[in-house]
Amino acid sequence: MFTSVEDTPLGPWAQFGADVLSFLRDAGLLLLGVAGIIVGALVLSWVLRLVIRRVVARVVNGAKSKANVDDTQALERSPLAAVRLVQRTRTLGSILQNIVNVAIGIVAIVLIINLLAPGVLGSIALLTAAIGAGLGFGAQNIVKDVLNGIFIVAEDQIGIGDVVDLGLATGIVEYVSVRITHVRDVNGTLWYVRNGEITRIGNMSQGWSRVIIDLAVPVDADINEVESAMLEAAKDLAKEPKWRTRIIEKPEVWGLESVSGDALVIRLVMKTRANAKDDVARELRMRLKHAIDALGLTLPQLNSIVLTGLEGAQRVRGANPPKTRPTPVTTEAAPIPERPVWKPKRTRKTAPPADTTPEGSAGDNTAGDSTPPDDDTTPKTGGTT
Incomplete structure (x- = not known):
């Protein structure tokens, strides 16, 4: 009879080779x-x-x-x-x-x-427990950053190229991800801001902006003439083709903003596109300077005029001048009066003679031989207590 190859037992090396294969x-x-x-x-x-x-x-x-x-x-x-x-x-x-x-x-x-x-x-329970523990401890901040980043972009709060104020950083948005936002400030510093740490956003690139120019003129200047010159210069700027597309509405003169002994401050405003505010403001200041020079006026030195309020704020949170106490100024040193010191009054006690009775003393005093009154001018010869 013949035996098949499969029934033939393998050797140790053959078995090892089969296991390896x-x-x-x-x-x-x-x-x-x-x-x-x-x-x-x-x-x-x-x-x-x-x-x-x-x-x-x-x-x-x-x-x-x-x-x-x-x-x-x-x-x-x-x-x-x-x-x-x-x-x-x-x-x-x-x-x-x-x-x-x-x-x-x-x-x-x-x-x-x-x-x-x-x-x-x-095990589904083990996987769920691991995910819950990760979200509750290590991944809590990551989930917060991701969700906040999605809502920020979905609601069009921020975009690449926008000029924003995030509180933590202010500048141009260069990159937005689901977890972090890159903002480059005016000095060139690149800030990495986590989306979960953003609590407020001031977007300067959405909608429109307003150029506010406060021009100080001498107190003896004609206000109507100055306002007419300012408005005419602003209208000429708005009519030029280069600036026409950047200006939304006609310029307005809001009138006298501040009055002091040094100058009169007149405010002019112009509504522009959000991304053209700075360029329009620079050009408008130059034209207003030429208009004032044409009137023959000299701009006063503003040493004590401080504009406060929402329009004069330098930041989103606002900037107010610090409050200080006035320093007293004295022309010459006045003499300081000395504080009176109370001293006890010294009195002199004299003992009566041994052969004199009280009645005799009273009779002598009645007759005219009276002892001179004791006062501070008489010499003090007796003992003191």
Whole structure:
């Protein structure tokens, strides 16, 4: 009879080789599964990010075509809604890309763990407890930052390119993510502000702004003439094509703002686009200076005029002059009066003669031999107590 090869017992080396081949086969399958998960995650992330970039580019190109410009920076002259749309779309695009990367990474890690050790993620209660503990302790601040960042961008509170005051930092927004915001101030310092730490936002790039010019003139100047010259200079600025698109409404003279012994302060305001306030203000100041020079007036020195209130605030919180106590000024040193000191009055006691009785003393005093009165001018010869 013939015996099959399968029934033939294997030797020790043959058994070891079979075990090695079985291990390599299983390990290879696991490695192929892990590699497949990683490659699939990378491909899915690349596809989703490509779709997001295409959508953002389409929105930006649509805004450019409607404004009939070729560069995004030129959109400053287009309606403000187009600029806000571009900024908001880019910000949402960056946030969506971050969310896609994080979500795909978490799913890939869970799938790899489940492939390598299926029993680790089998208990739903253990996974829920771990997630709850992580959110309650270590990830609480991260969750706060992410949620606050999503609401900030979704509500259009902030966008890339906006000039904002976050309390912690003031400057131009260069980057917004789901957890952190980058703000570069006027000195060039880049501030990293966590979205969870932002409690208030002052956005200087949304809507419109107002240029406020307080011009001080001499007290003997004609107020009506000065106001007419200021208003005429502002109107000439608003009529020029270069500045016409940056000015929203006609300039206004609000009148006499402050009166003092040194100068009269007249206020002129002009409503402009939010991103053109500083440029319009500089040009308007120069033209007002030329108008005052044409009237032959000399600007006084403002040494004691302090404008307070919301219009004169230097920051969002406001700035008021410090309160100090007046310092007394004396021309010459006056003599300081000395404090009177009370001293007890000294009296002199004289003993009566041994041969004199009280009645005799009284009779002598009645007759005229009276002792001179005791006063401070008489010499004191007796003992003192």
